[in-house]
Amino acid sequence: MISEIEKNFYCITLRMPYRLRHVNAYLFAHDQELALFDTGLNSPQAYETLIKDLSGIGFGVKNIRYIYLTHVHTDHCSMAGLLQKESGAKIQLSRAAFEEYQHFREVEPAVKQLRKFYARQGMSPHLIDLIIAEYEDIRGIITEFNADYFLCENDYYEFGNWKFIIVDTPGHAAGHICFFFPEKGFLLSGDHILPYIAPILSPDIFDDDFRPLATYLDSLSAIEKLPVSTVYPGHGNSFVDFQERLTDIRERHQKRKRAVLDFVNSQPKTAYDISHEMISPSLSDFDKFLALNETITYLKELKAEGTLKEDNINNILVYTRV
Numbered sequence: 001m002i003s004e005i006e007k008n009f010y011c012i013t014l015r016m017p018y019r020l021r022h023v024n025a026y027l028f029a030h031d032q033e034l035a036l037f038d039t040g041l042n043s044p045q046a047y048e049t050l051i052k053d054l055s056g057i058g059f060g061v062k063n064i065r066y067i068y069l070t071h072v073h074t075d076h077c078s079m080a081g082l083l084q085k086e087s088g089a090k091i092q093l094s095r096a097a098f099e100e101y102q103h104f105r106e107v108e109p110a111v112k113q114l115r116k117f118y119a120r121q122g123m124s125p126h127l128i129d130l131i132i133a134e135y136e137d138i139r140g141i142i143t144e145f146n147a148d149y150f151l152c153e154n155d156y157y158e159f160g161n162w163k164f165i166i167v168d169t170p171g172h173a174a175g176h177i178c179f180f181f182p183e184k185g186f187l188l189s190g191d192h193i194l195p196y197i198a199p200i201l202s203p204d205i206f207d208d209d210f211r212p213l214a215t216y217l218d219s220l221s222a223i224e225k226l227p228v229s230t231v232y233p234g235h236g237n238s239f240v241d242f243q244e245r246l247t248d249i250r251e252r253h254q255k256r257k258r259a260v261l262d263f264v265n266s267q268p269k270t271a272y273d274i275s276h277e278m279i280s281p282s283l284s285d286f287d288k289f290l291a292l293n294e295t296i297t298y299l300k301e302l303k304a305e306g307t308l309k310e311d312n313i314n315n316i317l318v319y320t321r322v
């Protein structure tokens, strides 16, 4: 479904089979050229919808000149390669996002590291196998693409009359960026801030010292000072109560972090044990995996704050209260 936000600026909403159900791509038109911000999930239905949406406003895939990506999660970037092949569009994203994309294209090392990382968190080999199967499925959807240009913090761009700057916002994903249009106060936020929900945070399986929450909260502060009038998110409707959203998201993380700490006591527990105690057993395996990632995120933060202790026992990480 395509909707005109204002002249030459559109939101394209594409369906996807995941929990959030829809993903937004944003489109700007100038003469016969198009700039597409995020691409949606690569599925035959989404592709068909995109073609129909473009033709509804008098364009085709071949008119896409630039593709800008907020981050390289499947639901935002997986159609980029296909569109690039058909249109010759130039793909632009942050260097860190492209490195993340390349990291996960090397299957063997990524799978080996996944296994090692989650075994240390107390996950059973059976569950790890399920997660790897899921990961392989998701990875297979992403079409291969080349990056034509790396976008850097504070870089300034123009497309027709549209002017925008790049804001680094890592946290939800490595190399995540937002696009801010200073003259309009528009923020294309990707998954950095969403209406209703706080974006998912995950550990970096290649970097044990990475603190997803601290990184994410720093990136919230980075956008807080911008004079944002309207946020155009990667999922859900646009919204104007920008500052309230920031406060809500911060409070939610504080609350969830305290909830995780409540499950840590003098008895050593793994991240998996803690997560397992906290969640409903009826969750799907993938949702359990997301919950585990969230638990690891808070444990890392609590450890950095000195509220709990992490010990390595036979290559399994366990947590106790200080």
Ligand SMILES: [Zn+2]
Binding pocket: 023, 073, 075, 076, 191, 234, 235
């Ligand atoms: Zn997303």
